[in-house]
Amino acid sequence: MIDPLYLFVLFGLFTPGPNVILLTASGARFGFRPTLPHVIGVAVGVGITAGLTALGIGALLLAIPVLKLVLQIVAVAWILWMAWKLLRSASGPQADGRDRPFTFVEAVLFQWVNPKIWIIALAASSGFASDLPAHLEALRIGSAFSGINLFVCLFWTFAGTLLAYLLTTPLAWRIFTTVMAVALAASGLMVFAA
Template sequence: MPLETLPALTALAIATLFTPGPNNAMLAASGANFGFRRTIPHLLGVAAGFPLMLLIVGLVLGGLFQTSAVLRETLRWGGAVLLLWIAWKIMNSGGIGSKRADARPMYFVEAVGFQWINPKAWSMAVAATSQFILPSAPVITAAIVAAIFLMLGLGSAATWTYAGQAIARWLTTAKRLKVFNFVMAGLIVLSIIEILRH
């Protein structure tokens, strides 16, 4: 990979990883509802899962995804339905110290797996791999792209989780927490609308 493309790749990674989207809204909500420590498996799953997806898409699935309209539409609509369900779960979360039996942060494996049905992740993966993975050196360039997204992804995931936990200090009443969870769920719904418009 030519060194002159690294700033563009880094800028793309920062723009896509740090802006609001399903992963970041979910991490902020989890940080607010369950605290930073309990959200670490979710955080690590997002940070590691997307670079793993990038690597696989870059080496194997990118062409198939680009040429199959049925696959693209299936993932887009299936992902939208799942995101709506997640938004519903966040909106009804019980918060830190919740007594609800089903209230828990996402597990590492769940967060890794979520990347594969997250329409924003697919859009980012196809865009990054088509622009920055060179056909003449697919393995090394795919590894570089994945490594940059891994490093910046850890920072992004930790930032959004910490922001959620910091906000939790002001979410000391059930009403405030409910409003926050509603806003986070709303961000996910807005991201779904944006995804489905394209």
């Protein structure tokens, strides 16, 4: 029988959020292979964040409201900045030599301010806890998040790569980047709804 944690994590991570939007856009704009460091960084960063949440960092955030507020403000600022950057991006794949996909480190660090990951990790830690010692529970939850999210990230990056075949004009690219930027900004503003 499948552990319900895995189904919860799959559903939570597969649905659109900042990572899905950024990876789809990156796959479309830069291609599958150049986006792989971003993919791997997300999978690693999500696992670390989820594992630390299971160890109690999530409870600490809930217990210290000012710490939660600071994290929310940083998250919104970073997500809105990325949305602005995406909106202002070139009207085609790699048209601007300064434009590039996330690096591995940037993707790992982004998970620390990704509100969707914190929400899912908090829910998984509290709703699907086992009787394991704390360090093994953190490893269980962190590895579930990393492993499942790797496949989710690969799926959305590949979907973005396929989507690029439909984006054959500058107008199509502009519409695509605008829609993705607006969706990313909206996901950032949802931080305060949590």
